[in-house]
Amino acid sequence: MIKLENVTKVYLGNTVAVKDVNLEISKGEFVFLVGASGSGKSTLIRLIMREEPPTNGDLWIAGKHASELPSWKVPYLRRSIGTVFQDFKLLPTKTVYENVAFAMEVTAKHRSVIRNQVPQVLKLVGLSDKADRLPRQLSGGEQQRVAIARAFVNRPLILLADEPTGNLDPATSVGIMRILDRINRTGTTVVMATHDHAIVDAMQRRVVELDRGRVSRDESRGIYETRRPEVVPEAVPVEATEESAPGDDVGEELAALVDEATEETLSDAIDHNRETDTVLETTSDDAESSNEEAASK
């Protein structure tokens, strides 16, 4: 699904952001990109979404030789990639529904398809009842869920998330991770750059660590830091927030995600969940109930 061969990115002034990266991510994988600030995570995300071409090396995305792709073809590549950012990037004058529908309108989807798909995706992220709200009327977590809905509404093969929980408290982050996990179970490849130890440690998915632009570690079921394996799983360093009711245990929520992942192996999930609509039906009920839980807290 994603393949980088000796990819290097050098910016003006000879700043090397990514150096000789070799990486292969298969269809349906969930990969965490970790590393210190400036290690090249965001550059790697931008390269994969072809926001900019690599200086050297080859890049294949969704079966296309992305590093050789002429710029006029990039939009068509982007239609197979969904993107979620730390700052949500929602349009403030459009409602939740319109923000999500926008991603379909501008790729010239038919109105009837839009009318059919948008409510389904809003249900998946648990925002069916807030479709008419403006972004400023939503909490940070809800805004990020709108951004995820927008990224997923065109059913991309790949979902890139650059610090999607960076602006959110731990409890809200759990909700976001639940949705990303569900999307991953539909067969969508998820690549997420993050600094969030708790999430990476709890989910125990593939971890690719970058250090000064190079891949320093690539583990199939990794944690945030190699040198401190003892933090997993009991010692998830998450504190209850003001939003969390007394006794509410974020660590437990994250651990539940791990359980879900182990209950149903990734390959099984891809096999029977690729028919997305079926998945949406079943998972959206969960999302609705988790949303209600969050509201009641």
Next chain:
Amino acid sequence: MTSLVYMFKEAFNNLGRNALVVLGAILAVFISLTLTFGTLVFGEVVRVNTLQWAEDVRVIAFLQDDMTAEATAELQNTVADWPQVADVSYVSKQGAFDEALILFSNNEAMLRVLEENPDLLPASLRVQPVDPEDYDRIVIQLESTPGVDRVESAGDAIDAMIALRDGLQLMFWLLAVALGVAAVALIANTIHMAIYARREEIEIMRLVGASNWFVRTPFLIEGALEGLIGGALAVTFIVIAQQLAVDRLSQLPDWINLAIQNDFILRQGALVLLFGVAAGLVGSSLSLAVHRTLRS
């Protein structure tokens, strides 16, 4: 089809969002194209009017009194054979006398002189040039022709008229070109601001895979609409102004004719509208080419 509707909707929304800047751009197009179209119409009026003059122009060669009828006929044939001469007519002494009686019908003293001296006025050849501007060559040729006493022409007036037309047209064209460039720049600026105002939306459009044309076309439509509206205002303004001039300036001398054929208005008006649209497209294309937000 859905895309086309979306693009036009966006273009109209943009026009509404930056109403003041859009108004400025439309006015610039309007002024520029009013001058352009005005120049065309003025040129046509002058052309029609100088044509009338030109058709009436006569180089007059007064003949010596001792010319025989045969010599006069031979001279008339010789002059008629000159390539730059369209027509030659002979006015006898009697004909000149009759003409003078009409010309000076209000001048008693002159009429008395004419009646006392019926042979006073000479016979003449009246020459119509093929090209009005060639009159001076005919004058020189006639002056050196035996039997011709002296030569007069109305060419100086024609020269002055043509010079005035050319001077005014040059000035109007220069102004129109300068304002045309300003209009293109203003449209480019309007589009630049529209892109800036929508930069977040464009960023998201690019993120989710909107094609370059899908992002750019609404701005091209916006520029073209600004040019079209400015052009339409210019054509309307000039047509109304010309009609008013025809109606109000009825006391002008008969030889000045301000009316213009409808064909001319339709043909040149359509050209002006096309030019407005083209100016709008050039302006918006310039802006699309340089705006950072739209660079891939």
